Amino acid sequence: MRVTLCFGGSIISPEKPDVDCIREIAGIVRTLKTQRHDPLIVTGGGGPAREYIEIAQKLRISSSGLDKIGIDVTRLHARMLISALGDLAEPDPVTTIEAAVRAALKNKVPVMGGTTPGQTTDAVAAMLAKTSNSELLIFFSDVGAVYTADPKLNPKAKKIDTMTSRELVNLVGGKRPAPGMKIIIDPVAAKLIERSKIKTIVVGKHELKRLPEIIRGAKHSGTTIVPVSE
Numbered sequence: 001m002r003v004t005l006c007f008g009g010s011i012i013s014p015e016k017p018d019v020d021c022i023r024e025i026a027g028i029v030r031t032l033k034t035q036r037h038d039p040l041i042v043t044g045g046g047g048p049a050r051e052y053i054e055i056a057q058k059l060r061i062s063s064s065g066l067d068k069i070g071i072d073v074t075r076l077h078a079r080m081l082i083s084a085l086g087d088l089a090e091p092d093p094v095t096t097i098e099a100a101v102r103a104a105l106k107n108k109v110p111v112m113g114g115t116t117p118g119q120t121t122d123a124v125a126a127m128l129a130k131t132s133n134s135e136l137l138i139f140f141s142d143v144g145a146v147y148t149a150d151p152k153l154n155p156k157a158k159k160i161d162t163m164t165s166r167e168l169v170n171l172v173g174g175k176r177p178a179p180g181m182k183i184i185i186d187p188v189a190a191k192l193i194e195r196s197k198i199k200t201i202v203v204g205k206h207e208l209k210r211l212p213e214i215i216r217g218a219k220h221s222g223t224t225i226v227p228v229s230e
């Protein structure tokens with residue numbers, strides 16, 4: 001199955017790159033390839049992206065300049081995962097969705113970070129899933145599911161097991177994300193998910209080893225976002 005995987009910076013690089021997590025991701029991607037799945041990968045910027053953005057803010061860099069710094073960090077994480085994947089991966093982080101699809105067609109695993117200011121890698125993943133005709137889009141994040149509110153800020157937040165893509169759009173709102181802003185799925189991505197009608201799952205890092213089962217339709221501890229049929 002063709003599947004787009006988005007590894008949030010919050011799991012691959014919460015404060016700094018997590019070597020064990022990067023190795024675990026590489027191992028599971030290897031398993032997916034031996035099972036003849038076709039994964040395409042997006043990596044986030046995590047703590048280091050936020051740190052560089054904060055420093056750059058003090059240097060009074062413009063908002064799109066801050067976003068570009070975030071994009072550079074996401075690509076650095078892509079390169080780290082590529083190193084762990086070895087020959088399986090396209091040798092450099094791809095910088096466009098089209099290049100990612102071309103690499104996948106050559107049977108190489110494309111790994112990419114951000115592309116355009118004004119969004120996050122969530123939107124890149126949603127676009128990649130659509131353009132590559134992925135059957136499934138999976139987000140790995142530290143929160144591990146979509147909640148009714150940010151569970152780190154609101155103890156009354158409730159986990160959502162299943163929701164429609166329209167409900168996701170309503171939950172995350174329509175605002176452009178500020179550079180470095182933390183949100184479970186960015187609004188640009190939520191809109192793309194709604195429009196492209198791709199089944200989407202949000203799960204935590206602890207589900208990584210179960211990824212082959214989850215792809216086959218097994219239950220998981222996160223949130224399933226189902227398309228709305230018109």
Ligand code: UTP
Pocket residue numbers: 007008009010011043044045046047049066067068069070071074113114115116117118119120121122124141178179180181182183
């Ligand atoms: P992330 O995708 O890592 O954002 O991009 P995030 O929501 O903080 O996700 P986690 O914490 O990694 O899971 C980091 C920053 O890079 C810029 C944005 O400023 C974003 O906040 N960025 C990223 C872009 O401007 N465009 C992109 O396509 C990707």
